[in-house]
Amino acid sequence: MKARRATRTVRIPGVARLPEGEARKILVPAERADAPPLELLLARVGGKLCALDSLCPHEGGRLAEGPLWDGRYVACPLHLYRFDPRTGAAVEVECERATTYALRERDGVAEVELPRDEQE
Numbered sequence: 001m002k003a004r005r006a007t008r009t010v011r012i013p014g015v016a017r018l019p020e021g022e023a024r025k026i027l028v029p030a031e032r033a034d035a036p037p038l039e040l041l042l043a044r045v046g047g048k049l050c051a052l053d054s055l056c057p058h059e060g061g062r063l064a065e066g067p068l069w070d071g072r073y074v075a076c077p078l079h080l081y082r083f084d085p086r087t088g089a090a091v092e093v094e095c096e097r098a099t100t101y102a103l104r105e106r107d108g109v110a111e112v113e114l115p116r117d118e119q120e
Contacts, residue, residue, distance in 0.1 A: 006116040016108035018044050021071040023064070023085070025054055031116065040101070041065060042110065043085035045072055050085040051112045053099040057090075063098065074098070 010028050018024055023043035030037055039054040041063050052074070054063045061078035069075045073082035073091055081093055088097035102113040 012110040051101040057096040
């Protein structure tokens with residue numbers, strides 16, 4: 001049986017201002033002082049706010065913020081790979097899924113469940 005990874009909840013205020021069909025990058029500070037921040041992409045599609053890692057699983061580029069492709073997909077500008085922000089699934093190409101995170105939106109605040117920093 002696979003062990004469940006510990007998570008932490010990160011609150012991101014002001015998400016009510018993110019319009020339908022748009023994505024914005026957010027830097028989330030690491031728990032450890034020597035670890036880099038996590039770059040998240042928040043996207044609103046189909047009336048739902050979604051959170052995913054901005055790292056493209058194809059070749060390590062960064063998924064773009066701004067208008068969603070066809071109003072539904074986040075895209076990587078390196079090779080124009082597109083991903084469904086709700087599931088992380090690649091669209092019309094063979095590629096691993098983008099990493100998505102569980103998210104609750106309450107009163108204009110996103111509560112995102114992120115993995116805890118690895119301990120050395």
